[in-house]
Amino acid sequence: MQFNIVKISASLLLGLAALLPATAQDLRRPAQHNANHEDLLAMQKNVSSEIKLKETLDYMDGIFKEEEAPENDLYETYKNDRTVNPFRNSEVPATATIDVSEYCMPTMGYVTSPYGYRPRFRRMHKGIDLKVQIGDTIRAAFSGYVRLTNFERRGYGNYVILSHNNGFETIYGHLSKFLVKSGQYVKAGTPIALGGNTGRSTGPHLHFETRFMGYAINPAAIFDFENKTTHTDTYTFNKANYQNARDYSPKSKSSLASKSTKSTGGTYRVKSGDTLGKIAKAHGTTVAAIKRANGLKNDNISIGQRLKL
Ligand SMILES: [Zn+2]
Numbered sequence: 406m407q408f409n410i411v412k413i414s415a416s417l418l419l420g421l422a423a424l425l426p427a428t429a430q431d432l433r434r435p436a437q438h439n440a441n442h443e444d445l446l447a448m449q450k451n452v453s454s455e456i457k458l459k460e461t462l463d464y465m466d467g468i469f470k471e472e473e474a475p476e477n478d479l480y481e482t483y484k485n486d487r488t489v490n491p492f493r494n495s496e497v498p499a500t501a502t503i504d505v506s507e508y509c510m511p512t513m514g515y516v517t518s519p520y521g522y523r524p525r526f527r528r529m530h531k532g533i534d535l536k537v538q539i540g541d542t543i544r545a546a547f548s549g550y551v552r553l554t555n556f557e558r559r560g561y562g563n564y565v566i567l568s569h570n571n572g573f574e575t576i577y578g579h580l581s582k583f584l585v586k587s588g589q590y591v592k593a594g595t596p597i598a599l600g601g602n603t604g605r606s607t608g609p610h611l612h613f614e615t616r617f618m619g620y621a622i623n624p625a626a627i628f629d630f631e632n633k634t635t636h637t638d639t640y641t642f643n644k645a646n647y648q649n650a651r652d653y654s655p656k657s658k659s660s661l662a663s664k665s666t667k668s669t670g671g672t673y674r675v676k677s678g679d680t681l682g683k684i685a686k687a688h689g690t691t692v693a694a695i696k697r698a699n700g701l702k703n704d705n706i707s708i709g710q711r712l713k714l
Contacts, residue, residue, distance in 0.1 A: 473517075473518055473530075473534060473606065473607060473610070474523075474526050474605065475523050475526055475528055475529065475530030475531070476530070476531070476532070476560035476561055476578060476604075476605070476612055477528070477559065477560045478528075478529070478531055478621070479557070479560070479561060479564070479576065479614075480492070480616070480619050480621075482560075488553060488555075489553065489555070489566075490619060492618045492619035493619070495618055495619070497617075497618045497619075497620065497644055498642075498644070499643070499644050499645065500641060500642060500643050500644065501572060501617065501641070501642045502639050502640075502641050502642075502671075503571050503572050503573055503617065503639060503640045503641070503642060504571050504638065504639055505547070505571065505573075505627055505635050505637075505638065505639060505640050506635070506638040506639070506674060507547060507548060507571075507593050508546060508547060508593060508628070508634075508635050509544050509545065509546055509547070509593040509594035510544070510546075510628070510630075510633050511535070511543055511544055511545075511546050511575070511577060511611060511613050512535050512537050512541055512542070512543055512544070512600060512611050513633065514535040514536035514537045514541070514600075514610075514611065515535065515536050515630070516533055516534065516535060516536075516625075516630050517534045517535065517536050517610055518530060518533070518534035518610075519533055519534075519625065520532060520533050520623040520624060520625060521623075529621075531614055531621040532576065532578070532612045532613050532614035532615075532621070532624065533612075533613050533614075533623070533624045533625060533630070534610045534611065534612055534613075535610060535611045535613055535630070536609075536610055537600030537601075537609050537610055537611050538600065538609055539581050539599070539600060539601050539602060539609045540581060540582075540599050540600065540601075541599065541600040542596045542599065542600075543565075543577055543580065543596070543597055543598045543599065543600050543611060544593075544594050544595060544596055544597065545567055545575075545591040545592065545593055545594060545595045545597050546567070546569075546573075546575045546593065546613075546615075547567070547569040547570065547571055547573060547575070547593045548569060548570050548590075548591065548592045548593050549567050549568050549569035549570050549571075549590070549591065550567070550568050550588065550589070550590055550591070551565060551566075551567055551568075551585045551586065551587050551588060551589045551590075551591060551597070552566045552567060552568040552574065552587065553565070553566040553587055554583045554585065554586065554587055556603070556604075557604060558604060558605075559604070559605060560578070560604050560605050561576075561578035561579065561604050561612065562578060562579045562580065562601070562602075562603025562604025562605070562606060563578075563579070563580040563581070563582075563583065563598070563601065563603045563604070564576060564577060564578040564579075564580065564604075564612075565577045565580065565583065565585065565597055565598055567591065567597070572617060572618075573615055573616065573617055574615075574616045574617075575613065575614065575615055575616075576612075576613070576614040576616065577597065577598060577611060577612070577613060578604065578611070578612035578613075578614075579600070579601055579602055579603050579604055579606045579609070579610060579611065579612055580598040580599060580600065580601050580603060580611075581598075581599045581600060581601025581602070581603060582598060582599040582601070583597075583598050584596050584597055584598050584599065585597045585598070615627055617642045617647075620642070620644070620647055622640075622642065622647060626640070627640045634676060636687070636688075637671050637672075637673050637688070637714070638671070638672055638673060638674050638711075639671050639672070641671070671714055672711045672712060672713055672714065673688065673711070673712045673714055674709060674710070674711050674712075675706050675707060675708055675709060675710040675711075675712065676708065677708055679706065679708075680704070680706075681695055681696070681701075681704050681706060684706075684712065688714050690714060692704070695712060695713075695714065698712075698713040698714070699712050699713055
């Protein structure tokens with residue numbers, strides 16, 4: 406090994422010597438220098454790539470958790486304030502099928518923090534955080550009335566609660582500016598506010614919640630934030646197991662979808678780019694089952710077509 410290095414250096418130096426004014430003696434590195442290089446390379450080789458991956462994931466997880474403390478549950482914190490939570494003494498039905506076909510994404514920003522339990526803060530994050538720039542337009546997710554525009558300094562900052570025709574309520578937090586007033590009617594897609602960083606927030610984002618009579622539902626169980634659409638045209642609220650949606654993540658998409666499909670026997674409206682295979686996979690069923698349920702003789706489907714699942 407040592408011999409080879411010397412040999413290569415020697416032939417290289419012969420060539421260099423002809424080009425450079427420096428002598429071969431000046432350019433020759435001491436043997437100890439080469440040995441140091443080999444030690445350094447050997448040390449690098451010992452790093453396990455597996456450990457590196459785990460450390461990287463832990464580190465990223467750390468950053469993720471550092472990012473935002475979950476907002477306190479607004480409906481719980483202000484449960485005695487009927488302007489915030491009018492549902493405290495309401496009879497909540499055991500199940501309800503909610504039409505979500507008339508939807509609009511509140512913003513096109515990506516998910517920065519999902520719904521779910523935060524062990525570090527020992528509480529739930531009851532909404533989903535979406536990336537926005539200050540001043541981005543925030544739109545009504547469905548049609549309905551503006552129930553409240555308010556400010557809460559500890560968590561939500563400037564927030565809007567919309568009460569929708571379909572029975573849902575949606576909440577939008579950390580806003581920089583309101584574009585609507587309480588009592589006003591809005592259509593799905595109407596600009597209601599501008600995104601911001603008000604309240605307890607370390608960077609501009611939209612905190613978005615979906616609720617049914619005060620019960621927080623994971624917005625990702627209704628909306629497909631990746632594809633900017635809804636999973637199905639209806640969402641079935643079930644008081645006994647609504648918490649199943651808490652752990653909803655893209656990974657458990659098919660299992661949850663198949664559960665809700667079974668309980669709703671729901672329909673799906675074909676969207677651009679859909680194939681029977683794609684729809685079957687997304688809803689935890691098979692192409693054959695969809696064809697059977699809809700009396701389809703071949704795999705042809707058209708945009709807007711309603712399929713029984
Ligand atoms: Zn949030």
